[in-house]
Amino acid sequence: MMATLKRILVGRPLKTTELGEQKLNKRKALAILSSDALSSVAYGPEQILIVLFTVGAAAFWYSIPIAIGVLILLLALIASYRQIIFSYPHGGGAYVVSKENLGTYTGLIAGGSLLVDYILTVAVSVSAGTDAITSAFPSLHEYTVPIAIIFVILITLLNLRGVTESASVLAYPVYLFVLALLLLIGVGIFNIVTGNVHTNVQLSFGEPIAGISLFLLLKAFSSGSSALTGVEAISNAIPNFKSPAPNNAAKTLVAMGTLLAILFIGIVVLAYFYGVTPRGDVTVVSQIAEQTFGRNFMYFFIQGTTALILILAANTGYSAFPLLAVNLAKDKFIPRMFMMRGDRLGYSNGIMILGLLSIVLIIVFKGQTEHLIPLYALGVFIPFTLSQSGMVVKWMKSKPKGWISKLIINSVGAIISLIVCMMFFLTKFSQVWPVLVFLPIILYFFLRVRKHYEAVGEQLSVAATEANIPIEGNVMIIPVAGITHVVENSLNYAKSLHPEQIIAVYIAFEKEEESAFEQKWNQWQPDVRLVTLHSPYRSIIQPLSKFIHIIERKAHESNYQVTVVIPQFIPKKGWHNILHNQSSFLIRTHLLHHKNVILTTVPYHFKK
Numbered sequence: 001m002m003a004t005l006k007r008i009l010v011g012r013p014l015k016t017t018e019l020g021e022q023k024l025n026k027r028k029a030l031a032i033l034s035s036d037a038l039s040s041v042a043y044g045p046e047q048i049l050i051v052l053f054t055v056g057a058a059a060f061w062y063s064i065p066i067a068i069g070v071l072i073l074l075l076a077l078i079a080s081y082r083q084i085i086f087s088y089p090h091g092g093g094a095y096v097v098s099k100e101n102l103g104t105y106t107g108l109i110a111g112g113s114l115l116v117d118y119i120l121t122v123a124v125s126v127s128a129g130t131d132a133i134t135s136a137f138p139s140l141h142e143y144t145v146p147i148a149i150i151f152v153i154l155i156t157l158l159n160l161r162g163v164t165e166s167a168s169v170l171a172y173p174v175y176l177f178v179l180a181l182l183l184l185i186g187v188g189i190f191n192i193v194t195g196n197v198h199t200n201v202q203l204s205f206g207e208p209i210a211g212i213s214l215f216l217l218l219k220a221f222s223s224g225s226s227a228l229t230g231v232e233a234i235s236n237a238i239p240n241f242k243s244p245a246p247n248n249a250a251k252t253l254v255a256m257g258t259l260l261a262i263l264f265i266g267i268v269v270l271a272y273f274y275g276v277t278p279r280g281d282v283t284v285v286s287q288i289a290e291q292t293f294g295r296n297f298m299y300f301f302i303q304g305t306t307a308l309i310l311i312l313a314a315n316t317g318y319s320a321f322p323l324l325a326v327n328l329a330k331d332k333f334i335p336r337m338f339m340m341r342g343d344r345l346g347y348s349n350g351i352m353i354l355g356l357l358s359i360v361l362i363i364v365f366k367g368q369t370e371h372l373i374p375l376y377a378l379g380v381f382i383p384f385t386l387s388q389s390g391m392v393v394k395w396m397k398s399k400p401k402g403w404i405s406k407l408i409i410n411s412v413g414a415i416i417s418l419i420v421c422m423m424f425f426l427t428k429f430s431q432v433w434p435v436l437v438f439l440p441i442i443l444y445f446f447l448r449v450r451k452h453y454e455a456v457g458e459q460l461s462v463a464a465t466e467a468n469i470p471i472e473g474n475v476m477i478i479p480v481a482g483i484t485h486v487v488e489n490s491l492n493y494a495k496s497l498h499p500e501q502i503i504a505v506y507i508a509f510e511k512e513e514e515s516a517f518e519q520k521w522n523q524w525q526p527d528v529r530l531v532t533l534h535s536p537y538r539s540i541i542q543p544l545s546k547f548i549h550i551i552e553r554k555a556h557e558s559n560y561q562v563t564v565v566i567p568q569f570i571p572k573k574g575w576h577n578i579l580h581n582q583s584s585f586l587i588r589t590h591l592l593h594h595k596n597v598i599l600t601t602v603p604y605h606f607k608k
Contacts, residue, residue, distance in 0.1 A: 036230030036316030044227025094383035117379030129311030185266035322350030
């Protein structure tokens with residue numbers, strides 16, 4: 001039944017040879033990997049206006065030069081990550097660049113920041129999209145958390161079905177959003193040029209405003225830079241592209257940067273000339289759309305596609321998180337299970353873990369994750385800074401042809417990204433301080449996992465100095481609960497191996513049981529030694545474990561191996577297991593920690 005349900009939800013398994021069919025072309029890759037960056041247009045310009053509004057609406061003209069500054073940073077990031085794509089075509093992005101050029105610890109900081117950021121991407125995007133839905137339908141507001149969780153589950157299942165299948169579904173909403181905003185910007189600019197817009201701009205462009213400081217402008221710039229989250233996703237996901245992957249990834253990155261720049265500056269310009277003021281109950285995009293089209297079909301089309309892309313922006317995390325996890329797992333910093341491909345050739349463990357952690361975050365913060373946006377943005381700008389600094393070091397060391405221009409591009413990007421990081425700490429410390437807590441914890445986790453794998457590797461190596469003690473014989477211990485076919489099946493198996501000794505162990509809770517069972521046993525299996533143990537506290541594990549420990553110590557002196565043969569019956573239907581006490585499972589679980597004991601389970605299958 002579970003297998004059938006899995007096939008319905010996830011689809012049929014794919015052969016390894018079908019991996020090439022799961023690669024993305026540029027059109028699908030642009031949709032699936034750009035949704036996070038493009039969706040930030042819905043709130044990035046508004047973040048700038050919110051900061052400037054503390055001085056007054058007259059300061060809104062500063063939003064245009066600030067937006068131009070954000071575009072300069074975007075240009076530096078696009079140029080930088082384009083160089084990263086060709087320099088590191090196997091993916092990994094900021095983690096790989098930082099690790100190879102700035103050292104392992106720096107790489108782990110970048111990798112850890114991005115892993116957490118992708119979790120925040122899913123939680124914040126889905127919560128923002130859910131808020132847009134509940135704003136349109138207030139009666140659903142009390143169901144915010146369940147709705148958000150349902151969206152996470154649906155996106156998780158969609159990604160488990162494979163990269164190309166999820167891209168095919170998600171491409172349409174993303175391109176509809178782009179079309180909707182391009183229409184909005186086009187009509188809006190036409191209205192401005194033809195004088196069909198009543199502007200509320202109080203002062204002419206460029207006039208100084210009292211109360212404006214460099215600190216405030218930098219704060220507005222860092223807030224607006226939140227629109228650049230997701231730019232790095234393409235460099236992490238190069239292996240998902242069709243061949244030639246680096247070329248296709250680079251072209252997709254440029255296309256994403258171009259669209260993001262047009263949409264971002266377009267919304268900022270319209271907001272300024274429309275005289276839009278940020279409000280808590282209505283977004284800036286909603287106000288622009290209403291003034292441009294009125295509350296008609298086009299208005300609801302724009303609002304609907306905006307809400308949809310905010311939810312689907314979570315998919316960028318599903319595309320990039322598993323591939324980043326693969327690179328960390330290859331370097332033995334996180335569990336190797338993240339390297340395993342699922343039935344549909346995707347890294348399903350990474351996809352499921354991302355979905356699970358996102359749901360936990362949504363539940364903990366009750367679906368209201370707006371105050372995590374600064375932390376979400378900072379989680380990207382730390383890797384931005386480290387990756388571009390790493391590229392600076394790379395060019396200075398290798399000095400390839402044309403390295404001076406590449407060095408300048410990465411240096412400018414690194415400096416601006418560092419300024420943005422510092423501004424987040426200076427102006428929004430109350431919201432971003434958790435990064436100072438979780439990054440050391442993640443770094444410690446990475447190093448502990450690596451240390452474990454190194455220790456395991458040393459012990460498993462055939463070149464290890466520790467000599468193996470030869471096994472001279474075998475002593476088999478069989479816990480028995482009665483005289484049954486299950487026990488008989490295990491005894492026959494043990495006898496077929498011709499061990500030096502077979503010991504059956506019976507745990508009795510009452511004294512009268514011991515002698516009665518011994519008499520039955522001697523008549524049934526006179527050639528097999530029986531040991532009865534009295535358990536006054538009705539425990540099976542404690543007396544059995546103590547007995548095995550005694551035998552183990554004696555066997556060790558003669559270089560004998562102790563094997564515990566555990567009889568276990570297997571019901572025909574899985575749910576029948578809850579009708580039994582599962583003693584064999586408890587014994588096996590406990591004895592796994594006995595260092596010098598081998599466990600063998602002998603199943604006996606019921607026919608009905």
